[in-house]
Amino acid sequence: MIDVPKRLAFLLNKNTAAVLTAFAFWGFMAYQTDNEERTWSIYKADSHSTSYARLNQINPSNVTQLQPAWTFSMQDMKTGARPGRSECNPIVVDGVMYATSARHWVYAVNAASGEQIWSFDPFDGAEGGGVSRGVTYWEEGNDRRILVTGGDQLFALDARTGKPITSFGKNGRVSMNVGMRDNPETISVIPTSPGIVYKDLLIMGAEVSELYGAQPGYIRAYHCKTGRLVWTFHTIPLPGEPGYETWPKDAYKYAGGANDWAGMSLDPERGLVFLALGSPSYDFYGADRIGKNLYGNSVVALDAATGQYRWHFQTVHHDLWDYDLPAPPNLVTVERDGKRVDAVAQVTKHGFIFVFDRETGQPLFPIEERPVPASTIPGEQAWPTQPFPLKPKPFARQYMSEQDLTHYTDAGHDSIVKKYRSMRYEGLFTPPDLKGTLMLPGSRGGAEWGGAAYDPASSVLFVKSNDSPEIQSMVKVDPEQETRNMSVFQQGKALYMTYCVACHGKDKNGDEPTYPSLIGLKNRMTREAALDKIKKGGGKMPAFASVIKGKEKGIIAFLYEREQQKSDAVTKFETGKTKEGADRYLNLTAYGHFRDPDGNPALRPPWGTLSAVNLTTGDYVWQTPLGNDEKRQEKGTPETGQEGSAGPIVTSGGLVFISGTNDRKLRAFDKTTGKLIWATTLPAVANATPCTYSVRGKQYVAISVGGTDKNPSGSIMAFALPR
Secondary structure: OOOHHHHHHHHOOOOHHHHHHHHHHHHHHOOOOOOOOOOEOOOOOOOOOOOEEOOOOOOOOOHHHOEEEEEEEOOOOOOOOOOOOOOOOOEEEOOEEEEEOOOOOEEEEEOOOOOEEEEEOOOOOOOOOOOOOOOEEEEEOOEEEEEEEEOOEEEEEEOOOOOEOOOOOEOOEEEOOOOOOOOOOOOOOOOOOOOEEEOOEEEEOOOOOOOOOOOEOOEEEEEOOOOOEEEEEOOOOOOOOOOHHHOOOOHHHHOEEOOOOOOOEEEOOOOEEEEEOOOEEOOOOOHHHOOOOOOOOEEEEEEOOOOOEEEEEEOOOOOOOOOOOOOOOEEEEEEEOOEEEEEEEEEOOOOOEEEEEOOOOOEOOOEEEEEOOOOOOOOOOOOOEEEEEOOOOOOOOOOOOHHHEOOOOHHHHHHHHHHHHHOEOOOOOOOOOOOOEEEOOOOOOEOOOOOEEEEOOOOEEEEEEEOOOEEEOEEEOOHHHHOOOOOHHHHHHHHHHHHHHHHHOOOOOOEOOOEOOOOOHHHOOOHHHHHHHHHHOEOOEOOOHHHHOOOHHHHHHHHOOOOOOOOOOOOOOOOOOOOOOOOOEEEOOOOOOOEOOOOOEOEOOOOEEEEEEEOOOOEEEEEEEOOOOOOOOOOOOOOOOOOOOOOOEEEOOOEEEEOOOOOOEEEEEEOOOOOEEEEEEOOOOOOOOOEEEEEOOEEEEEEEEOOOOOOOOOEEEEEEOOO
8 A cells, every 4th residue: 555654754844734735635545556557657658659548437328428527727837928838648647647837847736636736847947848748757666756858958856746856867857968969068959758668767859950950869768767878879870880871971970850759669578669750950951961861750669778779661761841750659469360460550741651560670561662753952862762551541631633722712712723833743752842842741741749549459540630731942041141241130030031931920920829929029028038949949940049059139139129230240150060061952931831812721621630540451440520610611511620739549448539629629539430429628729639547446538738818827627427
């Protein structure tokens, strides 16, 4: 049984009310047994990243009775701040929920009542923030820890108190900048997804910039007790390492990216960790990285104890489309010739599902290397072929014609038809072109970081897809020439119009809720905080530290509308490491949308789909639009579907739960038929994958909900059946 006095010891110096509250909670927890099932104690449910729970109390016969059980409102953002968008998938261990907020604070909450137990601010009162999809739990005997990142720091917290464990690293923290390629004082490596634990090792990926001069996305393993760096896997290989020959000989000195930002999966029995790696940098132009560029865009299996390479498969060669592997691989089991085969299933941004034997990496469905179009941009050499799995069929649309264009108004339709005809477009792997290129599904398309959920009872994989075409607008840039003889303010404007306009717009109005408006920024964020955000990045925004180096005053002057004199000093434009003398091209409309002049989508719906795929046969069980734009839904037609990054979860009770769309719905589908059974409207968009867990025999479904104008910090909402 749980030792209640030990769990209360940390509260002896607190006030009486706090002691009584904690005593009541831990007294309740004393009724739990040490071997109680931990149904959601790891990000995405378990080490296999299945997003599956063996809970059936809530099922198709009673899910319509779900009602709010509790709401935990966070209060870590200032009044008037822009509402936060939490991407956290909470975990629950022995009746305690551990979660992060949109501002990246860490909370421990009574999972049965929603009462706060403790909180931790990794920024110690500073502005902080950044994307955080959750935390990692580790225990050995009575030593129970929450491992979490804040900015570029890795923390070990006592799971009972939330206090840093001082024996870990330096006073409870480890700098993740140390151990990368370049000077830790001049870089910033910021993980967004939780690491995964193998025995006493925490294995971590990281978010790095996607621009020129980015850091390589090395995978590191840290000792859970001491914080000591135990091993490193070079995702951009060094001389003598496998894969080095797929790059120019000196690329390891300047190339970046190929990072695991979306999380990873683990097979503890085999001692294998599986990575889902992103694109090399720069994402849309690779003249300085001619070759296949291993291990960019690859599923990689490593020995979890040593970091030694076991096998890989590259899903995109020499990526020019930012087709990162966006989610952890799902570890699954399928039938082949009457035998059960442990496998790895990887969903992609461009709408494929690749399935491999878990031990050997051999594909379980045929994959063809097909010729794809060549690049016409000077210096670029697109790889001549790309892999196409023959099964399952793509779960997202990979081609659009003029007949697929929307017609909200005659003028709007004429505009997008003209734009469509003006661009180069030869299907899925049309390389970037100076005349403009159409991309579908697009860099936000196909699967996103929410990934897929796997039902072991049926071998069915559930995946949310986005059909979100975008336009690549490539231009050659010479930043030093373009900003010569400009005032500081004009330098900032030039930087903004080069790097920021695609997402935040010429008028700084943004594209809410994904790309925030910058109008009135001075009223809600200090200049210091804004500069820190620009340097370190966060969410879909890459780190711009190297880009703005020497021009920090300029970008702040422009954003804060502080016009300067033309005589103000102009400093040299520096952009970090790259191949000496290499040309630079930028995609000025990266991550934007293809829309008509009125802001309507250029592609006919559905814009978001939930699919169920049988991984044994490779066939689809069902597909249904997910989300609805009521303003654009034509009378008598199916729901439009909506773009969203959050993923589904599935239960043995026969349900699939998912949210993440802009209509603010949390939905439950029958996992067998795809029929929508239940939905509820949340106070804000829940840009997060839900979780489900059991405490004292009662099943809950919980989800992180974004902030509102009234409470910008957001909340966690839990639902349950009435008693």
